[in-house]
Amino acid sequence: MSLLVLKFGGTSVADLERIRNVAAHVKREVDGGNACAVVVSAMAGQTNQLVALVEEAWGYKVRSQNGAAASAHYDTREYDAVVSSGEQVTSGLLALVLQAAGVQARSWQGWQIPLRTDAAHRAARITGVEVGELKARMLDGEVAVIAGFQGIAPGNRIATLGRGGSDTSAVALAAALQADRCDIYTDVDGVYTTDPRVVPKAHRLDRISYEEMLEMASQGAKVLQTRSVELAMQKGVRVLVRSSFDAPDLAGKGDAETGGGLGTLVCHEDEIVExxxxxxxxxxxxxxxxxxxxxxxxxxxxxxxxxxxxxxxxxxxxxxxxxxxxxxxxxxxxxxxxxxxxxxxxxxxxxxxxxxxxxxxxxxxxxxxxxxxxxxxxxxxxxxxxxxxxxxxxxxxxxxxxxxxxxxxxxxxxxxxxxxxxxxxxxxxxx
Amino acid sequence: MSLLVLKFGGTSVADLERIRNVAAHVKREVDGGNACAVVVSAMAGQTNQLVALVEEAWGYKVRSQNGAAASAHYDTREYDAVVSSGEQVTSGLLALVLQAAGVQARSWQGWQIPLRTDAAHRAARITGVEVGELKARMLDGEVAVIAGFQGIAPGNRIATLGRGGSDTSAVALAAALQADRCDIYTDVDGVYTTDPRVVPKAHRLDRISYEEMLEMASQGAKVLQTRSVELAMQKGVRVLVRSSFDAPDLAGKGDAETGGGLGTLVCHEDEIVExxxxxxxxxxxxxxxxxxxxxxxxxxxxxxxxxxxxxxxxxxxxxxxxxxxxxxxxxxxxxxxxxxxxxxxxxxxxxxxxxxxxxxxxxxxxxxxxxxxxxxxxxxxxxxxxxxxxxxxxxxxxxxxxxxxxxxxxxxxxxxxxxxxxxxxxxxxxx
Structure with a gap:
């Protein structure tokens, strides 16, 4: 049995059909005997809608239209309360879909774990993850479905981790759980030598070192959020970047070493032979x-x-x-x-x-x-x-x-x- | 200074224009020197959308369409996690709109107060409200904007109070805060002798006793949720039913006794002279x-x-x-x-x-x-x-x-x- 963290982004949970596809990926890993935590983003577009509501509430757009200086200095704690609701919804929905498929599951909000952050609301940094109860329940066979992108700040307020923060949530959880692997499911099937839309001869890398992935992310590759790579490097979390659009039954059998040869494994450079x-x-x-x-x-x-x-x-x-x-x-x-x-x-x-x-x-x-x-x-x-x-x-x-x-x-x-x-x-x- | 709880339903917070109207009502009471807690529902239609997502996640609709027996026996804890997000959004938005209007405010989720419930998810009963910090901040001049309809159940899970539960949230808070009055803002301007659409000669009652209001609610009048009236009667909370569509500056000046003669006061029958x-x-x-x-x-x-x-x-x-x-x-x-x-x-x-x-x-x-x-x-x-x-x-x-x-x-x-x-x-x- 391996302990896996699986992360699915907004396009992978954009509607219930795709959430069912996510559940199929999770079920495959559970059926393979693995203990799983699943980190989800908000449904694609939802976060943007919520951010627009916050800005309109604060009068941001109205003021911009009047030609006066726009001010984004709203209370970021309220921004976080509003915007974090998107992940809350998908976490509950995925738990229900998993249950409907016969998989034991429950949702966890950041404050329930708790995943603690500093007070820098809207772009908070994770300060600690207490996984005692979560891990015990995972080892008991229950899938932990975790609302990504959020935690709880000092003062008992919800804090979000900034755009793309769900990658960071997943890596931080994998580190705290001492997971065997953190699988980042995305809309591409791995990390390529360059953008295949520009160079058709580009190919997927089987493995890439943390240092290289960090430079790739910093220099424009969108596949992983820079902070999540930094954290993975620092904590030694093995990250597998793979596609959520692969047919779930073909997408590898949960080999903890490599993820079944699919996707790109981000790991220490010692693990890369050639x-x-x-x-x-x-x-x-x-x-x-x-x-x-x-x-x-x-x-x-x-x-x-x-x-x-x-x-x-x-x-x-x-x-x-x-x-x-x-x-x-x-x-x-x-x-x-x-x-x-x-x-x-x-x-x-x-x-x-x-x-x-x-x-x-x-x-x-x-x-x-x-x-x-x-x-x-x-x-x-x-x-x-x-x-x-x-x-x-x-x-x-x-x-x-x-x-x-x-x-x-x-x-x-x-x-x-x-x-x-x-x-x-x-x-x-x-x- | 009076201590007031104001509650606004879904149609009163249906969009940001109406939320600004709500803020104007709140500001009037704050400017009148009152300490205010505001309980909000989800934006009109939002809860229905979230419930539909939950049912679709569980496969409820799909099975119904197939002609097989529909089952609503999904995990109500996940229902609560998903559906409670609607109130979370409006509470944050109203706090921001109040701040933009120069009124000190912060949002409170049920679990932050905490407002404790039993474990009957989707139709939970309130078991206790700990208002220590909330009240201290209110008396310090900060408006408490509270996500209605929700609390925290044993096991640290979000619980919702059932449809119309925000009325009950408001009354329970008013009782715990020992508030002078609980104002339920709705889309009518009070309790009528009967439905004015059926009897044009119907008139608004200035006062109605708890017992009568309870029978009115049980027998078909939609203006207040039955459980909230029971709770108000039991705790002796004075409830004022009034319209959120009144111009905020004309809508009374926060007279704790009667609410300025607007709306209908639900109170003990001893207070009703004629x-x-x-x-x-x-x-x-x-x-x-x-x-x-x-x-x-x-x-x-x-x-x-x-x-x-x-x-x-x-x-x-x-x-x-x-x-x-x-x-x-x-x-x-x-x-x-x-x-x-x-x-x-x-x-x-x-x-x-x-x-x-x-x-x-x-x-x-x-x-x-x-x-x-x-x-x-x-x-x-x-x-x-x-x-x-x-x-x-x-x-x-x-x-x-x-x-x-x-x-x-x-x-x-x-x-x-x-x-x-x-x-x-x-x-x-x-x-």
Missing amino acids: QNVVSGIAYARDEAKVTLLKVADKPGVAAQVFGPLAEAHINVDMIVQNVSDDGRHTDMTFTVQSADLDRALEVLRNSKDSIGYLDLRGSTDIAKVSAIGVGMRSHAGVAAQMFSALAEKGINIEAISTSEIKISVLIDAAYAELAVRTLHSLFGLDR | QNVVSGIAYARDEAKVTLLKVADKPGVAAQVFGPLAEAHINVDMIVQNVSDDGRHTDMTFTVQSADLDRALEVLRNSKDSIGYLDLRGSTDIAKVSAIGVGMRSHAGVAAQMFSALAEKGINIEAISTSEIKISVLIDAAYAELAVRTLHSLFGLDR
């Missing part, structure tokens, strides 16, 4: 470029630029500072999330006097393309290979950032697909 | 008549008829047994809820051998009309007056039931309006 230098190519189009022209080239200027942005909770990703032409001025380029661009420009305009620059430009016509692989650690020259392959295709690199296992380049958005295909071939990933 | 003999005429069309022909007239036959019905959880209301013609057989007539008629007939058909009867008939073409008033206790001859007035109009009485403060008659449904108008005039209630 390691490519580069495991995958990620790309992101949701970044925007900000350029400050003729900034004073003096100590402290970076703090004057990035301090106000940090205060406005705007994350800055890549930063490039050109060599000074005249020894007194330089150009500075960096990227932010596209959604933050207008706000970033406003912050910088308001700080123009303290920073001192000639002009300010913003653009969203950029893409970030990244090559990722733990093999880079032991292979020199990967960056050089990458830059020359892009140069051969006439693709100009606007900025570069690297880590031990990743090289990212910022390029003109028009060349994004070409760059991804070029790098996918270059590093031997085409099948 | 008491009519009859206070109101109620009628119900949702009952059905069952007649057993030629039942053996012997001891124990009633038990053989009503035992199986009780086992099937079918409530029987009025019962008439005719005088035996031949000393050996009699006809027996009784009423059940229309919704239970088919099931009642099936139960009786299955028990035909043990009961022994010639024929079985069911009909829904009946109405029950009731005259209600505590004044009956000290006035003889009310029943006689009533029967002769109906006889004058040619209305045949098929069955009679009485209590100390009520006389009900069962008549042909076609005469229901005529009977109500006749009795309304007879007892001097026309305005």
